[in-house]
Amino acid sequence: MKKMMLSMGLLAVLFAAGACGQATGEDRTNESQTAATSASSTTKDSQSGLPAEVSIMDGDKKQVTVATNPQKVVVFDNSALDTMNRLGVGERVIGAATDNLPTFLSDYKKVASAGGIKEPDLEKINALQPDLIIISGRQKDFQDQLAQIAPTLYLSTDNTDTWPSIQNQIKSIGAIFGKEEEATAAIASLQSKIDGLKGKAVTSKEKALVMLVNEGSLSAYGAGSRFGIVHDTFGFSQADDQIEASTHGQSVSYEYVLEKNPDVIFVVDRTQAIGGDDSQNNVAANELIKQTTAGKNNKVISLDPDVWYLAGAGIESVDIMADNVAKAFADNK
Structure with missing residues (x-):
C-alpha cells in the first residue's frame, strides 16, 4: 500500500513539473519576440558604437535627453540642417520646410515638405513617423504638439553669447549622430577663420552698422541682436552702441544712418530671402548713404x-558669414 501511494505521488510531481515546463504557443511567441528585440538592440548599439542617448542643452538652456543615431529626422531649423549636411548625415533628413531653404541647401527640396517655416504640417509629419524632429524659434509654439509625434529638439542661438552657443549647437548635432570628431574639426577651422577676421576688425577700428532692409524700410541691429555676431564674434565696433536689442531690430531712417556715419554698413535684404517688392532696397544707391x-x-x-536671414548658425552658414564680412577689408576703392 505504501509503495502504491509513493508511486502515485511521484507521478503527480512529474506531471506537475511537465506542465510547468510546457509553455503555450502564445507564451513561446512572446518570449521569442522579446529575445529578438533584445538581440536587435544589442546589434544596433554594437554597430553604431554610440551610447543609447546623450544629454543636450537645448535652446531654452535646459538639459534634455536625446536618443542617438536617429535614422529618420524632420528638420525645421536650417542651421541644424546645414550642420547635418556638413557632417555627412544629411541622408537621414526625411522632411523639412522645403519652401524656405537657403540656396546652399537647395538639394533638400527633394525631401518631403513638412509644412511652412512658421507652421508645421502636423498631419504630414505624423505620417512620416520620424525618430527625431529638430526645430528653431520659428516653430517654438508647436513644440508640445510636435513632441506628441516624436521626440522634438529645440535649438536656438543665444544672441548675447553668439559663437559659444553656435558651437554648442554644432557639438550637439555631432553627439547625436556620432560625429563628434568631425564637429570638433569644423569648429576649429571656423575658429581660425574668426580669429583672423576679428584681428583685422579690431586693428582697423572701423565702426559698423548692420541693417535689415525690407521693401524699403530699414531696421538697425547692434550687439545682443540676431545679427550681433558682426560685433561680438567678428570684432567690429558699433557705430551706435545704443541700438535696442530686438528680434526685429530698431526701426531707423536714412537720416539716422547719416548721423551715425558708420565706416562700414552691412545690409541684409529680407525681401530677397522671402520674396516681395525689392525695388526700394538698394541701400548703397541712396543719396544720404553716399x-x-x-x-x-x-x-x-x-x-x-x-x-543671414534663413540660417546663420550652422557650419557652412558661419563660414559664408565670415566671408561676407571679410569684404570690408577688400580693396573696394
Whole structure:
C-alpha cells in the first residue's frame, strides 16, 4: 500500500513539473519576440558604437535627453540642417520646410515638405513617423504638439553669447549622430577663420552698422541682436552702441544712418530671402548713404540674405558669414 501511494505521488510531481515546463504557443511567441528585440538592440548599439542617448542643452538652456543615431529626422531649423549636411548625415533628413531653404541647401527640396517655416504640417509629419524632429524659434509654439509625434529638439542661438552657443549647437548635432570628431574639426577651422577676421576688425577700428532692409524700410541691429555676431564674434565696433536689442531690430531712417556715419554698413535684404517688392532696397544707391564714410569708401556691403536671414548658425552658414564680412577689408576703392 505504501509503495502504491509513493508511486502515485511521484507521478503527480512529474506531471506537475511537465506542465510547468510546457509553455503555450502564445507564451513561446512572446518570449521569442522579446529575445529578438533584445538581440536587435544589442546589434544596433554594437554597430553604431554610440551610447543609447546623450544629454543636450537645448535652446531654452535646459538639459534634455536625446536618443542617438536617429535614422529618420524632420528638420525645421536650417542651421541644424546645414550642420547635418556638413557632417555627412544629411541622408537621414526625411522632411523639412522645403519652401524656405537657403540656396546652399537647395538639394533638400527633394525631401518631403513638412509644412511652412512658421507652421508645421502636423498631419504630414505624423505620417512620416520620424525618430527625431529638430526645430528653431520659428516653430517654438508647436513644440508640445510636435513632441506628441516624436521626440522634438529645440535649438536656438543665444544672441548675447553668439559663437559659444553656435558651437554648442554644432557639438550637439555631432553627439547625436556620432560625429563628434568631425564637429570638433569644423569648429576649429571656423575658429581660425574668426580669429583672423576679428584681428583685422579690431586693428582697423572701423565702426559698423548692420541693417535689415525690407521693401524699403530699414531696421538697425547692434550687439545682443540676431545679427550681433558682426560685433561680438567678428570684432567690429558699433557705430551706435545704443541700438535696442530686438528680434526685429530698431526701426531707423536714412537720416539716422547719416548721423551715425558708420565706416562700414552691412545690409541684409529680407525681401530677397522671402520674396516681395525689392525695388526700394538698394541701400548703397541712396543719396544720404553716399554721404557716409561707408558710402564714400564703397563699404556698403550686401550680406547673403539666404544665410543671414534663413540660417546663420550652422557650419557652412558661419563660414559664408565670415566671408561676407571679410569684404570690408577688400580693396573696394
